[in-house]
Structure formats: structure tokens, C-alpha cells
Amino acid sequence: MEAAAAPRQQGWTFAQWAIVVVSALQLAWATAGLIAEPSIDFGSDAVTEKVLGVDFNGVHAISGFLLFLPAFYFATRPRWAVLYAVYVAIALWATGLWAMFDEQPAYVFTFPNNEADAWFHLATGTLYGLIALVQITRDRAPLGE
Numbered sequence: 001m002e003a004a005a006a007p008r009q010q011g012w013t014f015a016q017w018a019i020v021v022v023s024a025l026q027l028a029w030a031t032a033g034l035i036a037e038p039s040i041d042f043g044s045d046a047v048t049e050k051v052l053g054v055d056f057n058g059v060h061a062i063s064g065f066l067l068f069l070p071a072f073y074f075a076t077r078p079r080w081a082v083l084y085a086v087y088v089a090i091a092l093w094a095t096g097l098w099a100m101f102d103e104q105p106a107y108v109f110t111f112p113n114n115e116a117d118a119w120f121h122l123a124t125g126t127l128y129g130l131i132a133l134v135q136i137t138r139d140r141a142p143l144g145e
Helices: 014-036 058-068 078-101 114-140
Strands: 049-051 054-056
Touching: 014 049, 014 054, 014 058, 014 078, 014 114, 054 058, 054 114, 058 078, 078 114
Parallel strands: none
Antiparallel strands: 049 054
16 A cells, blocks of 8 residues: 655745745845955954944854855755744844843944844844744644635
8 A cells, every 4th residue: 555645835835935035135234244344353342334224244244144044945845944934033032132231242243333233133033033923823724724
């Protein structure tokens, strides 16, 4: 007796598309930040340059690459896309809350304009959280709705 094959996913899910689009925008922003201030300096003496209101230097840009480049891999599977969105939401919220109260979160990043950077992290983290929430809600909706 032959086992029934699981139905194949037709096209990408909302979460797969959403993490690719949002992460591509974030990577473009990080690239602009790296071009604006490529220095790889740590600590309170690190030089930063504002790019669309957010303090950037090479360290901040590279951390953005490390956080957002994996989206393209995790987007290859629907479940992975949701898990990635949840992970990024938590990471951005954690760093955003820390940045809200400290100009040097994680003792590495330098954010002279820490409030703007904190709000940017919190807003972006919320966006990834909403991506996960929308997809989870869609996945739990009865078929045909």
C-alpha cells in the first residue's frame, strides 16, 4: 500500500514574501549606513553617521547584515519564515529596549541618538512580529476562509 503524499505548497506564504521584502529593505539601509560611515570602531568613541535618522557605522551595518541576510535562506520554507520573523522580532525588541536607556547597548554599539535608534528597532521588531502573527493566524484559519 502506497502512502499518500502530503499536499505541496503552491507558491510562497505571506511570511515568506514579507520577510524577504522587509529584510531586503533593511539590508539596503544597512548598506547605506556602511557606505556613510564604514568605520569598525567599538565603544563610546566610535564615529557614527545618521542615515534616515538612525546612527550607523560599520559595526551597526555588519550586525544588520548578520541579522537580515539569513532571511533569504529562512524564506525557503514556510515554517522557517515564521520562526525567523519571531526570532528577529525578539532580537530587535531586546536591542531596542536596551538602546532606549543606553547610548552604548551591548557595550558595542554607539548610538548618540539612542532614542531614535531604539524606536527604529522597536518598530522594526513589531513589524516582524506582525508578520509572524498574520501568518500564524492564516495557518490556523479553517480551509475555505
